[in-house]
Amino acid sequence: xxxxxxxxxxxxxxxxxxxxxxxxxxxxxxxxxxxxxxxxxxxxxxxxxxxxxxxxxxxxxxxxxxxxxxxxxxxxxxxxxxxxxxxxxxxxxxxxxxxxxxxxxxxxxxxxxxxxxxxxxxxxxxxxxxxxxxxxxx
Amino acid sequence: xxxxxxxxxxxxxxxxxxxxxxxxxxxxxxxxxxxxxxxxxxxxxxxxxxxxxxxxxxxxxxxxxxxxxxxxxxxxxxxxxxxxxxxxxxxxxxxxxxxxxxxxxxxxxxxxxxxxxxxxxxxxxxxxxxxxxxxxxx
Amino acid sequence: xxxxxxxxxxxxxxxxxxxxxxxxxxxxxxxxxxxxxxxxxxxxxxxxxxxxxxxxxxxxxxxxxxxxxxxxxxxxxxxxxxxxxxxxxxxxxxxxxxxxxxxxxxxxxxxxxxxxxxxxxxxxxxxxxxxxxxxxxx
Numbered sequence: 001x002x003x004x005x006x007x008x009x010x011x012x013x014x015x016x017x018x019x020x021x022x023x024x025x026x027x028x029x030x031x032x033x034x035x036x037x038x039x040x041x042x043x044x045x046x047x048x049x050x051x052x053x054x055x056x057x058x059x060x061x062x063x064x065x066x067x068x069x070x071x072x073x074x075x076x077x078x079x080x081x082x083x084x085x086x087x088x089x090x091x092x093x094x095x096x097x098x099x100x101x102x103x104x105x106x107x108x109x110x111x112x113x114x115x116x117x118x119x120x121x122x123x124x125x126x127x128x129x130x131x132x133x134x135x136x137x138x
Numbered sequence: 139x140x141x142x143x144x145x146x147x148x149x150x151x152x153x154x155x156x157x158x159x160x161x162x163x164x165x166x167x168x169x170x171x172x173x174x175x176x177x178x179x180x181x182x183x184x185x186x187x188x189x190x191x192x193x194x195x196x197x198x199x200x201x202x203x204x205x206x207x208x209x210x211x212x213x214x215x216x217x218x219x220x221x222x223x224x225x226x227x228x229x230x231x232x233x234x235x236x237x238x239x240x241x242x243x244x245x246x247x248x249x250x251x252x253x254x255x256x257x258x259x260x261x262x263x264x265x266x267x268x269x270x271x272x273x274x275x276x
Numbered sequence: 277x278x279x280x281x282x283x284x285x286x287x288x289x290x291x292x293x294x295x296x297x298x299x300x301x302x303x304x305x306x307x308x309x310x311x312x313x314x315x316x317x318x319x320x321x322x323x324x325x326x327x328x329x330x331x332x333x334x335x336x337x338x339x340x341x342x343x344x345x346x347x348x349x350x351x352x353x354x355x356x357x358x359x360x361x362x363x364x365x366x367x368x369x370x371x372x373x374x375x376x377x378x379x380x381x382x383x384x385x386x387x388x389x390x391x392x393x394x395x396x397x398x399x400x401x402x403x404x405x406x407x408x409x410x411x412x413x414x
Contacts, residue, residue, distance in 0.1 A: 007266075007273065010412075012297050015338050021150050021179055021275075024240060028262030041297055043338055061199045061337045062153050062181055074244040102300060106350040124304030128283075134273040135283065135410040136148070137297075145404075145411065159288050159317055159413075162378060166400030199337040200291050200319055212382040272411040274286075 004034040005133025012137060014043030016082065017059040017071055022138045023085035030093025039127045040118065041100040044138075046107055048099070053083055053115045086117065098122040142172040143271025151276060152181030154220065155197040155209055160276045161223035168231025177265045178256065179238040182276075184245055186237070191221055191253045224255065236260040280310040281409025289414060290319030292358065293335040293347055298414045299361035306369025315403045316394065317376040320414075322383055324375070329359055329391045362393065374398040 007029040011022050022044075026036045040048055047057050059068045075081065089095045099114060101123045111121055145167040149160050160182075164174045178186055185195050197206045213219065227233045237252060237259045249259055283305040287298050298320075302312045316324055323333050335344045351357065365371045375390060377399045387397055 004270075008410075010297075010301065012294070012414075013336070013338065017180055018150070021148075024179075024238075024262050025148065025266070025273075025275075028266040031263040032266045034266065041300075042293055043336065043343065046343075058338060060151070060181065062151065062196065067181065067184075071244065100300075106347065124300050125307040128301070128304040128308045128310065131410070132280075133410070134146075134269070134271070135301075135412045136273045136275045137301075137412045137414050138150075138275050142408075155318055156288070159286075162317075162376075162400050163286065163404070163411075163413075166404040169401040170404045172404065198289070198319065200289065200334065205319065205322075209382065272284075272407070272409070274411045274413045276288075276413050 004032055006035040006037060006130065007133060008037045008039065008127070008131035008135045010039045010041060010135065010137045011044035012041050014045075014047035014057050015059050016057045017063060018138050019044065019047060019057065020071075020082040020085070023082040023089065025136070026095055027085050027089035030089040030095050033093070036089065036093065036095040037127070037130055038095070038097040039100055039122070040097065041103045042106070045099055045103045045109070048114050048118055049109070050113065050115045054081055083117075090117070098127065100124060100127070142170055144173040144175060144268065145271055146175045146177065146265070146269035146273045148177045148179060148273065148275045149182035150179050152183075152185035152195050153197050154195045155201060156276050157182065157185060157195065158209075158220040158223070161220040161227065163274070164233055165223050165227035168227040168233050171231070174227065174231065174233040175265070175268055176233070176235040177238055177260070178235065179241045180244070183237055183241045183247070186252050186256055187247070188251065188253045192219055221255075228255070236265065238262060238265070280308060282311040282313060282406065283409060284313045284315065284403070284407035284411045286315045286317060286411065286413045287320035288317050290321075290323035290333050291335050292333045293339060294414050295320065295323060295333065296347075296358040296361070299358040299365065301412070302371055303361050303365035306365040306371050309369070312365065312369065312371040313403070313406055314371070314373040315376055315398070316373065317379045318382070321375055321379045321385070324390050324394055325385070326389060326391045330357055359393075366393070374403065376400060376403070
């Protein structure tokens with residue numbers, strides 16, 4: 001039986017549906033006792049700005065207006081934002097969140113511009129050095 | 139030589155180009171003797187409704203009208219829908235397809251609403267528990 | 277300590293933001309001494325045509341005009357196209373690039389139509405046979 005390896009999640013997309021899928025996968029892995037490393041790049045990094053993290057980030061183009069309304073209703077019913085799911089994952093397991101240093105430059109961001117849930121800023125080589133298990137790009 | 143680990147495919151997108159890519163990867167892995175677990179979420183789950191699985195689910199926004207026409211022509215030439223490719227993968231190998239319990243709630247779906255190819259409904263933690271190899275998000 | 281396994285990157289999307297993210301991940305993995313196998317499918321394969329590889333391939337729909345302008349500015353500031361990043365990754369490490377045989381058929385392409393950086397054409401089963409580590413779909 002293989003032991004549970006670290007799950008490395010590269011968050012690239014900043015739409016609420018993909019961020020929610022990422023949070024759910026992180027929570028599921030944490031519940032199974034896996035270490036989870038999130039690496040925030042591009043539009044996902046932009047979505048973690050502290051003044052905007054719970055704002056509407058839209059959904060994938062393929063959702064259409066009907067799909068967007070459906071997800072909004074599901075979130076209202078459950079009362080859970082993906083940020084809450086991610087915070088629960090961090091409460092139950094070993095879940096770290098780092099911003100990609102290069103994307104920080106692209107978006108001209110400093111760590112204090114991001115939600116306090118973000119643990120730090122790291123380079124892609126350092127991220128890869130810890131990515132001994134699956135690497136999932138969302 | 140590392141042995142072939144289970145390939146865990148998270149199907150998130152419900153456009154025909156990404157579903158086709160997923161089916162091709164699943165078939166390739168099955169051909170190499172790998173176990174494949176598909177986990178259907180969000181728009182991919184919606185695409186597996188039994189009354190709609192072979193309907194037109196569109197393609198990625200980036201394809202444009204020209205790309206969409208090209209893929210339609212390729213499918214007509216080969217005579218193969220991605221559903222056929224997935225069925226072949228299941229015929230030659232150990233390929234399971236499960237729907238994400240949380241997405242089933244979001245879309246207010248029951249198992250009998252889905253194509254019979256879907257084996258069951260499972261939670262994300264159970265999916266993660268079996269995901270000892272690569273986890274690929276499409 | 278787990279040893280660094282081969283990173284298998286499936287490039288599906290052909291927008292410049294995702295191709296740039298892929299090049300950065302490949303370069304980071306190569307810098308850490310990992311072998312990297314890129315497999316070009318669909319819109320990513322189309323982006324590697326030798327007459328178009330450095331042309332504007334657009335960005336993800338979610339970027340919006342503001343995001344597109346920001347990335348263009350970042351690229352001009354750094355002076356680095358994602359093609360340059362990928363060439364550097366190949367210079368420092370063991371990075372192979374293969375085109376998916378099935379996508380080559382779809383797009384009616386021959387190897388000589390592609391940028392010389394592409395090493396060859398391969399089937400998905402052969403790609404899967406070498407994918408003993410993480411399989412990341414971008």
